[in-house]
Amino acid sequence: MANVTMTINGKQVSGEVESRTLLVEFLRDQQRLTGTHVGCDTSQCGACVVHVNGDSAKSCTMLAVQADGADVTTIEGLANGDDLHPMQAAFRENHGLQCGFCTPGMIMSAIDLVKNNADPSETEIREWLEGNICRCTGYHNIVKSIKAGAEAMRG
Amino acid sequence: MYEFEYVKPGSLDAAKSAIAGAEDGKLMAGGMTLIPTLKQRLASPSDVVDLGGLGDLAGIRKDGDSIVIGAMTRHADVAASADVKAAIPALADLAEGIGDPQVRNRGTIGGSIANNDPAADYPAALVALGATVRTTKRELAAEDFFTGMFETALEDDEIITEVVFPTAEKAAYAKFPNPASRYAIVGVFVAKGSSGVKVAVTGAGPAVFRVPEMETALSGNFSADALKGISVSADDLNSDIHAGADYRAHLVGVMAQRAVKAAG
Ligand SMILES: Cc1cc2nc3c(=O)[nH]c(=O)nc-3n(C[C@H](O)[C@H](O)[C@H](O)COP(=O)(O)OP(=O)(O)OC[C@H]3O[C@@H](n4cnc5c(N)ncnc54)[C@H](O)[C@@H]3O)c2cc1C
Ligand code: FES
Ligand code: FES
Numbered sequence: 001m002a003n004v005t006m007t008i009n010g011k012q013v014s015g016e017v018e019s020r021t022l023l024v025e026f027l028r029d030q031q032r033l034t035g036t037h038v039g040c041d042t043s044q045c046g047a048c049v050v051h052v053n054g055d056s057a058k059s060c061t062m063l064a065v066q067a068d069g070a071d072v073t074t075i076e077g078l079a080n081g082d083d084l085h086p087m088q089a090a091f092r093e094n095h096g097l098q099c100g101f102c103t104p105g106m107i108m109s110a111i112d113l114v115k116n117n118a119d120p121s122e123t124e125i126r127e128w129l130e131g132n133i134c135r136c137t138g139y140h141n142i143v144k145s146i147k148a149g150a151e152a153m154r155g
Numbered sequence: 156m157y158e159f160e161y162v163k164p165g166s167l168d169a170a171k172s173a174i175a176g177a178e179d180g181k182l183m184a185g186g187m188t189l190i191p192t193l194k195q196r197l198a199s200p201s202d203v204v205d206l207g208g209l210g211d212l213a214g215i216r217k218d219g220d221s222i223v224i225g226a227m228t229r230h231a232d233v234a235a236s237a238d239v240k241a242a243i244p245a246l247a248d249l250a251e252g253i254g255d256p257q258v259r260n261r262g263t264i265g266g267s268i269a270n271n272d273p274a275a276d277y278p279a280a281l282v283a284l285g286a287t288v289r290t291t292k293r294e295l296a297a298e299d300f301f302t303g304m305f306e307t308a309l310e311d312d313e314i315i316t317e318v319v320f321p322t323a324e325k326a327a328y329a330k331f332p333n334p335a336s337r338y339a340i341v342g343v344f345v346a347k348g349s350s351g352v353k354v355a356v357t358g359a360g361p362a363v364f365r366v367p368e369m370e371t372a373l374s375g376n377f378s379a380d381a382l383k384g385i386s387v388s389a390d391d392l393n394s395d396i397h398a399g400a401d402y403r404a405h406l407v408g409v410m411a412q413r414a415v416k417a418a419g
Pocket of ligand 1: 043044181182183184185186187188189190206226227252253254255258261262263264265266267269270272274275276277309313314315316336337338339
């Protein structure tokens with residue numbers, strides 16, 4: 001067992017984990033932050049995407065011990081009280097989800113895109129979503145949401 | 156995943172002793188291949204030695220006519236590097252085309268070449284550009300480094316430290332990606348450098364290989380037309396649910412022509 005300490009959504013937390021504990025297991029099972037989903041558990045679907053030190057990462061393909069000392073942001077850390085993050089609001093306004101299972105990963109991935117590219121084109125958005133799979137929407141409204149979210153983030 | 160002992164050394168020397176001292180140790184870089192392998196219980200190391208604490212192994216620098224990329228440099232950093240884009244744009248393009256953004260945010264060049272997946276992109280670039288792999292024990296020419304399917308010349312306790320890429324006069328990479336994973340069904344890297352023209356193919360066979368007939372044709376006339384009529388044999392190529400050997404053989408010709416066109 002190892003002790004890990006990390007900052008999650010601005011709050012410092014510690015916990016005992018096995019070496020093999022995945023970051024997503026630490027987030028969901030120990031921290032009860034169940035907004036981060038596990039879709040495939042094989043590094044393909046992106047439902048588990050969180051930010052680690054500012055970059056999007058698949059938390060099913062990271063060990064909790066690798067995130068020791070890191071700054072982690074999950075979907076729960078985006079809103080400011082009742083005020084949704086502009087990207088969350090854009091998904092709601094543009095009907096960017098149906099069942100919602102892929103949505104936390106989509107939003108975390110989208111925010112990382114906008115960090116790298118403030119005004120992404122539709123093609124750039126579609127290319128960026130290579131690692132995020134949605135089984136409901138057909139992506140059309142997700143792409144629309146991200147365009148609108150990027151615009152709102154530019155302010 | 157079976158439990159293992161996890162260590163994260165703070166120096167290359169400490170990493171060397173940790174891996175040498177482990178009963179059945181495994182190095183970990185980005186973990187993008189290793190963690191899925193552990194999950195499937197295809198590997199069950201006694202110790203995992205995480206290289207994530209070795210900041211010195213990450214980074215890109217210019218050294219004369221070469222670009223030197225540290226083993227722990229992530230694909231995203233190679234793709235975004237102004238130095239790489241200026242000196243060997245084809246290499247930045249290749250890195251940008253690996254997997255997806257989250258794979259590129261964690262996966263490293265050292266992990267990719269140590270793994271030597273037959274469908275990995277980097278091996279084609281190393282062989283075509285005539286790169287040198289530096290390790291904690293020696294320097295190896297790319298062609299001596301990649302020895303077979305998932306096989307390299309690395310010893311169990313040998314750590315890749317950096318890869319040295321000579322710049323090329325012309326270079327380009329063309330890949331026919333698997334539509335789901337983006338791994339290469341066939342990828343061809345063509346480079347014209349100080350040691351002549353090299354054509355390196357990944358994805359098609361058990362490991363990266365060169366096509367001497369294409370190299371000779373391109374040495375005389377560096378144009379896609381020069382490759383017309385040159386075919387590779389399907390005999391030793393891979394066949395799987397994604398593509399048969401004969402289709403892969405055909406794609407080698409098509410991707411080589413596209414790469415030469417892109418190299419200009
Ligand atoms: C969904 C998905 C899509 C992908 N698509 C592509 C693609 O399109 N093209 C492509 O090329 N790759 C692709 N990959 C693989 C990706 O590039 C991995 O990042 C890479 O193969 C392994 O790098 P890593 O840093 O994650 O290494 P790890 O997984 O940490 O390690 C891999 C192996 O290398 C060894 N190793 C790591 N570092 C060193 C070192 N410095 N010295 C010696 N040995 C070392 C480890 O012991 C291990 O055996 C994909 C992966 C995923 C999950
Ligand atoms: S659950 Fe992590 S990528 Fe699917
Ligand atoms: S909304 Fe259902 S998986 Fe995307």
